[in-house]
Amino acid sequence: MKRFILLVIDFFYQPFAKVMPLQTFRYLACGGGNTTMDIILYYISYHFILQEKPIHLPFLTISGHIAALFIALAVTFPTGFLLSKYIVFSDSNIKGRVQLVRYFMLVGICICLNYAFMKLFVEYMHIFPTVSKILTTVFVVGFSYLTQKKFTFKVKTQS
Numbered sequence: 001m002k003r004f005i006l007l008v009i010d011f012f013y014q015p016f017a018k019v020m021p022l023q024t025f026r027y028l029a030c031g032g033g034n035t036t037m038d039i040i041l042y043y044i045s046y047h048f049i050l051q052e053k054p055i056h057l058p059f060l061t062i063s064g065h066i067a068a069l070f071i072a073l074a075v076t077f078p079t080g081f082l083l084s085k086y087i088v089f090s091d092s093n094i095k096g097r098v099q100l101v102r103y104f105m106l107v108g109i110c111i112c113l114n115y116a117f118m119k120l121f122v123e124y125m126h127i128f129p130t131v132s133k134i135l136t137t138v139f140v141v142g143f144s145y146l147t148q149k150k151f152t153f154k155v156k157t158q159s
Contacts (some may be wrong), residue, residue, distance in 0.1 A: 041072035089153030
């Protein structure tokens with residue numbers, strides 16, 4: 001599967017070779033695919049599974065647009081980690097469990113950013129939830145790429 005994904009992504013890289021490094025293109029391709037899946041899952045979760053209604057738990061009520069974030073995350077967390085580890089940042093020499101812990105921390109920060117931006121856009125600026133999700137994604141993706149490259153999947157120099 002890894003070889004097939006790399007073959008497809010690298011095939012489409014040629015027109016972009018003079019504009020960006022291969023790793024950046026792979027990140028955009030994998031991240032773009034995972035983000036597209038995230039937005040589609042968010043839309044389906046919010047509109048069809050949750051029917052735009054909040055979830056009432058014994059001690060907490062979670063609004064539908066926030067609950068949909070967590071439903072989508074249940075799928076996109078593992079796919080995002082695997083694509084980052086094996087396709088985008090495969091040259092990283094940090095142990096897999098360390099990468100997973102760092103990725104988990106990064107995702108935690110991204111969840112907080114997603115939550116804050118969604119609250120801001122939907123509840124205070126009154127922007128439609130799906131549009132808000134797309135706007136939020138733009139901000140979070142830039143932060144995520146830099147963090148993954150410089151921290152989660154960095155290449156340690158051999159001393």
